[in-house]
Amino acid sequence: MTTEKKSIATGLALAFLGSIAFSGKAIIVKLAYRYGVDAVTLIMYRMLFALPIFAVMAWWASRGKPPLSRKDWLGVLGLGVTGYYLASFLDFAGLAYISASLERLILYLNPTLVVLLGWALYGRGIRWAQAAGMLVSYSGVVLVFGHEANLQGANVAWGTLLVFLSAVSYAIYLVYSGEMVQRLGSLRLVGLATTVACLCCLLQFVVLRPLSAAVVAPEVIWLSVLNATLCTAAPVLMVMMAIERIGAGMAAQTGMVGPLSTILMGVWILGEPFTAWVATGTVLVMTGIFIFTRMARRP
Numbered sequence: 045m046t047t048e049k050k051s052i053a054t055g056l057a058l059a060f061l062g063s064i065a066f067s068g069k070a071i072i073v074k075l076a077y078r079y080g081v082d083a084v085t086l087i088m089y090r091m092l093f094a095l096p097i098f099a100v101m102a103w104w105a106s107r108g109k110p111p112l113s114r115k116d117w118l119g120v121l122g123l124g125v126t127g128y129y130l131a132s133f134l135d136f137a138g139l140a141y142i143s144a145s146l147e148r149l150i151l152y153l154n155p156t157l158v159v160l161l162g163w164a165l166y167g168r169g170i171r172w173a174q175a176a177g178m179l180v181s182y183s184g185v186v187l188v189f190g191h192e193a194n195l196q197g198a199n200v201a202w203g204t205l206l207v208f209l210s211a212v213s214y215a216i217y218l219v220y221s222g223e224m225v226q227r228l229g230s231l232r233l234v235g236l237a238t239t240v241a242c243l244c245c246l247l248q249f250v251v252l253r254p255l256s257a258a259v260v261a262p263e264v265i266w267l268s269v270l271n272a273t274l275c276t277a278a279p280v281l282m283v284m285m286a287i288e289r290i291g292a293g294m295a296a297q298t299g300m301v302g303p304l305s306t307i308l309m310g311v312w313i314l315g316e317p318f319t320a321w322v323a324t325g326t327v328l329v330m331t332g333i334f335i336f337t338r339m340a341r342r343p
Contacts, residue, residue: 055289059298062282067306069275070144072267073136074314079261083137088249088258089265091132091242093272098242101277102235109232119224120233124240127217132241133248134210141203143316146188148306149329150207153181156336157215165219174336181332188325230284238280300330 076086112120139147156178162168193200217237224233249257286298303326310316 051289055286056298058282059286059290060301062279062286063298063300063302064305065275065279065282067148067302068309069271070139070147070306071309071313072271072275073139074144074310076264076267076271077140079264081260081264082257083133083140084249084252085257085260086264086268087133087136087245089260089268090136090271090276091245093269094276095239095242095246097272097277098235098238100235101281102232102239105229105232105235109229112228112236116224116228119220120236121240123217123221123224123233124237125244126213127221128238128241129244131210131214131217133245134206134213138203138206138210141199142207143192144310144314145303145307145316145322145326146185146192146200146204147207148303149185149188149326150204151211151214152303152329152333153185154211154215154218155333156181157211158218159336161215161219177332177334177336179332180335181329184325184328184330184332187328188322191319191321191325234280234284300334303330 073086135147135151159168159170159174159178163170189200189204221233221237228236290298307316307318307322307326311318
């Protein structure tokens with residue numbers, strides 16, 4: 045096997061594993077909720093254990109680089125709050141009300157939200173085929189949402205709204221991070237922005253909860269460690285390394301395994317039902333996003 049082929053194979057493997065690791069986050073959160081913990085406390089523990097990893101990442105990527113300007117620091121703060129703090133907290137809060145499968149399908153709509161924000165903020169055009177892909181994918185989410193709401197009641201609507209707002213928050217981060225990525229580099233920006241998000245989550249806990257709320261079941265601690273390492277820091281690094289080897293487009297296509305792995309883990313670990321409605325909705329979402337991303341890459 046040539047060096048180039050080895051690099052592509054390694055990149056595909058990294059993207060594949062990174063996508064599965066990312067998708068495991070929802071499973072771990074749902075497991076932790078079984079021990080009576082709330083979203084504020086749970087995300088505090090996740091970010092507490094992730095903070096040293098991201099702080100080291102930021103330090104490593106900043107070695108030998110010029111210090112950040114005041115404008116850069118303001119940008120890092122803004123992106124850290126929208127892209128990681130708000131997106132993570134809203135996602136955790138929403139998972140208290142909806143299944144891991146529906147959560148992953150909603151978050152998988154993220155590329156469409158980036159394009160819609162580009163259209164709303166900058167007047168960028170949307171091709172008819174992209175619009176068709178969005179219509180198909182959103183129809184899939186509505187199908188799964190309707191089925192879940194019929195089974196579990198009105199709280200599903202609240203959870204769906206929270207997770208959708210999480211996806212919007214992360215899309216805002218992606219729209220506004222392009223210029224800063226060029227100046228600071230992706231690893232440095234991710235390290236700094238996620239460090240900001242970790243500190244925000246710790247501050248949120250101190251403001252909203254008594255310190256006694258930090259006393260949780262040992263299972264919550266171990267699940268939070270697993271979430272911070274295997275489902276947060278590790279996939280960030282794996283996906284970035286994959287993009288270096290195979291490019292963002294191919295890495296994104298490989299990421300289509302994410303919703304499937306979440307659904308399979310939800311059925312296997314959480315005992316979530318896998319119905320014809322969920323299967324049909326998943327096929328619609330993945331088909332729509334496939335059409336959408338293919339058209340987005342065409343000149």
